[in-house]
Amino acid sequence: MFIVSIFVIVGFMIVHVFTNYIKFLSEEPKNVLMSLLSGGSIAYVFLHLVPELTHYQEVVREADLPQWIENIDYAAYVVTLVGIVFFYGINQLSEKSQEKNRSRENLTRPSKIIFGMEISAFALYNMLIGYLLSDLSGDNLAAYLIYFIVFSFHFIANNRILHLTHEDLYTKAGRWILAFAVFLGWLIYETTETSELTVAWFSAFLTGGVILNIMNDELPAEKQSSFISFVGGLIFIALLLQLIL
Template identity: 70%
Template sequence: MFIASLLVIIGFMFVHIFTDTIKYLHEKLTNRLMSLVSGGSIAYVFLHLVPELTHYQEVAEKELLATWLENIDYVTYISALLGIAVFYDINQLSEKSERENRRRENLTRPSKPIFVLEISAFAMYNVLIGYLLQELSGDNIGAYIVYFIVFSFHFIANNRILHLTHEDLYTRAGRWILAISVLVGWILYETTHASELTLAFLSSFLTGGVVLNILNDELPEEKKSSFPFFLIGMAFIAILLQIITP
């Protein structure tokens, strides 16, 4: 699946580079798109990523863990919680910096150090998505298609928030860093070998990050959301997953 995975990665890079064109869409159309995106992403998380946590836990139970880890129940679920905590903390720092800048300097965005922190975190996040592409999709071409659709949705929503938050800093540097980072993750997977246990922990951490970022960034405000489009996105991905699942 070398070619399939490479095409998905190239597609992700284009999504990162050109997401900011959404700002030219009519607000009503943008809100419908975000509702569609959020519905599809949530379906993927709860029908694919979250159920996989059970598999990751089984992998961890079979492996020889450090003594202090052996005494912890559901260790991969805790890895997922860590993913949630990391991205929640980064989001809080960004919002706090934006509030302080607005109050002290009349700026509408967080400070540059926060931009560096947030882009670095999402670059790491993208490396994981690129790295785990083949691991989470296997030899099923349909799974690659769903992975591309869902994470393209996810990137569109995340990038839109990053662009609105950091403005020209994201346009000049952020989007290029994120585009390259997903390629770096794919290259790392092709050139290195990680144990099944390491892959289980990385996948669990990614699942937590995806859950937090979907709930935080993708769900539109109630007054701006479109339930029909949310439902269409959810149903579309749910049906695709049913079709490709052996």
């Protein structure tokens, strides 16, 4: 599946570079689409990523780790919470900086320092997605396809927010950094030795980040969302996962 993984990674890079050129004709189709995508993403998280945590918790429990880590109950799940807290913190810093600049300096975007922090955080996020591609998909072609569909739409949702927040800083630098990051993560996985324990930690942290970012970036406001589209996306991905897993 090495060649398949290359195509998926190149596809992810193309998505990052060209997301800001995607134009929706009006707000209504956009919100219907975002509801559809968020439903599919949530199905993937709770029917694939979260169940994997049970396995990864066993990996962590059986590993030879420092005593203080072994004393932590459900350590893999704790790392998932760390992922949620980490990305929530980055989002809060960005929003507070944006509000400060808007009121004091008449700017519509956060400071360049915050931009650097947020892009660095999402570069790490993308590296994990690239790194875990082959491990989470295994030797199943359909699994690679679902991985590509779900995370491509997830990238589009995240990238649109980053573009709207950081404007030309994202266009000139951010999107290229994110595109390279997902490739770098994949390259590290393919060229270095890994272990099931490393995959367990990375996957747990990524799961937390995915959950937070879906809730934060993909779900439209209640009055603008489409319940039918949300359920449709959820059912579609859920059925695909049932067929391949």
